[in-house]
Amino acid sequence: MCYYSDYVIETARAIYAHALTVFLTKKSIWLKAAQLEKSHGTRESQDALLRKAVTYRLQAEVLWLMGAKEKWLAGDVLAARAILQEAYAAIPNSEEIWIATFKLEFExxxxxxxxxxxxxxRERGGTERVWMKSAIVExxxxxLDEERKLLAEGLKGFPSFFKLWLMLVQLEEWLTHLEKAKEAYDSGLKHCSKSIPLWLSLANLEEKMNGLTKARAVLSMARKKNPQNPELWLAAVRAELRNGNKREADILMAKALQECxxxxxxxxxSIEMVPRPQRKTKSMDALKKCDHDPHVIAAMAKLLWLYRKVDKARTWLNRAVTLALDIGDFWALYYKFELQNGTDEDQKDVLKRCIAAEPKHGEKxxxxxxxxxxxxxxxxxxxxKAVVALGKEESAAENNRQ
Known part of the structure; x- marks a missing residue:
């Protein structure tokens, strides 16, 4: 089997090598060849291939960035910096190169x-991302004063970039300038009425400051401006649950599932909201509607885990992370499962795969x-840390159901 695997890899390498004699400037082939070396070659073979690639595709940002990232991951910051300097010389107006160079230094x-x-x-007319990164550094x-100044300047140029507004309101909330935060929300939502994160953040602030009634009003307005949005419906359901209104939460969930x-x-x-005896039936309904959705797959895994069907739960968790490599919550759930049910090898395998996936998203x-x-x-x-957060959430959810 090992020989067969080696043969397949060598055959793929030979095919890419031949293709690149015919299509020397084809970026997609260089990328696939580099990914093959990353998965099955050595750092040296990948580096050599990428160095060769940029001689033929000097303007290909992604090839330069891949080369720099691999050097960084190998712990060679000086080499990564040198590659990015070469990239800048080749593509001086590339914002991606600027951002990657900033990230290298910042990290x-x-x-x-x-x-x-x-x-x-910024002097060169940087986009909204540059202003956002500038504020993040401060x-x-x-x-904090410099952060506020950069956010204000950035918003003059990019008033429809919701992330700058979100950073501004977070700054004001952190400083407990709650009235200023509300003013920033009002301005932000005038420019970004389709920004779901801004609406959700405002609803959370209103719930803390003025209670559930105000939060309800915000979420109702948000749904009118953004119909058929599952996140807004889910936020409304959870607000009711947090305040002990199980019946109202059930009514809202029924409406939400009609609309979305x-x-x-x-x-x-919805699977987790129903009593345990009803969860199997609810999960079957969910699978009929969206059997390839990673959130439903993960919910199924949790249900199997609850019933101590360990092997089946592991299969479903693996399916969830395979479908959504970038969602860290699923990796945290999978790792938590293996910490409780798996061997050291199982735990190390999930950890290794999660690190390779580099997830960026997830509610937690x-x-x-x-x-x-x-x-x-x-x-x-x-x-x-996400595993700890999941544990706290599960405890809170269990308390709400009791």
């Missing part, structure tokens, strides 16, 4: 280098990874 604790790069990018360094009948996140939530994952105190934490640390 390697060189804030002054990062600042200088972003200042130059937030991490604790320069193929929403995986709603079906997954994203706030943890974006928190200032976690900004330089590796994937493994974020994963373990």
């Amino acid at each position: 390697n604790h060189e804030p002054e280098r990062a600042r200088m790069l972003l200042a130059k990018a 937030r991490e360094l604790g320069n 009948s193929n929403s995986g996140i709603l079906w997954a939530a 994952w994203k706030p943890i990874s974006k928190a200032v105190e976690n900004s330089h934490q590796p994937t493994e640390a974020i994963l373990k």
Whole structure:
């Protein structure tokens, strides 16, 4: 079997090598050949291939970026920096190169280098991403006045970029300037009425400041402006559950599933809301509507786990992370499962795969990874914090059902 596998890899390598003699400037072939070396070759073979690739595709950002990232992952920051400098010389107006260079310096604790790069990018007419990254640097360094100044300037140029508004309201909330936060929400939603994160954040603030009634009003207005949005319906359901209104939550979930009948996140939530004896039936209904949705698959895995069907639960969890590599919550659930039910090897395998996937999204994952105190934490640390967050959520949900 090993010989066969080696033969297949060598055959693929030979096919790519021949293809590249015919299509020297075909970026997609260079990329696939590089990915083959990443998976089955050595760092040296991948590096050699990427160095060759950029001689033929000098303007291909993705090839330069891949080469720099691999050097960084190997711990060779100087080599990664050198590649990005070459890339900048080849493509001086590439914002992707600017951002990658900033990230390299920022993640390697060189804030002054990062600042200088972003200042130059802003002078060159940087886009909204440059302004956002600039504000993030100041937030991490604790320069809140400078952060506010950059956000204000950025919003003058990019008033419809909701992430800048979201950062501004988060800053005001953190400083407990709640009235200023509400003013920022009002301005932000005038420019970005389709931004679901802004609506959800405002609803959370209103619930904290003024209680459920105000939060309901915000979420109702949000749904009118953004019909058939599952996240807004789910937020409304959860607000009722947090306040002990199980009957109202059930009514809202029924309406939500009528309006968004193929929403995986709603079906997954509905499975967990019903009493245990009804969950099997509800899960069958969910699978009929969206059998390839990773949220439903993960909910099925949790149900099997609850019934101690360990092997089946593992299969469904593996399916969930395969369908949605980028959603960290599923990796956290899978890792939590293996910590309780798997061997050391099982746990190491999930951890290794999660690190390779580099998840960026997830309801629990994203706030943890974006928190200032976690900004330089590796994937493994974020994963373990997400496991703790899942445990707290499950305990709270169990209390709500009782």
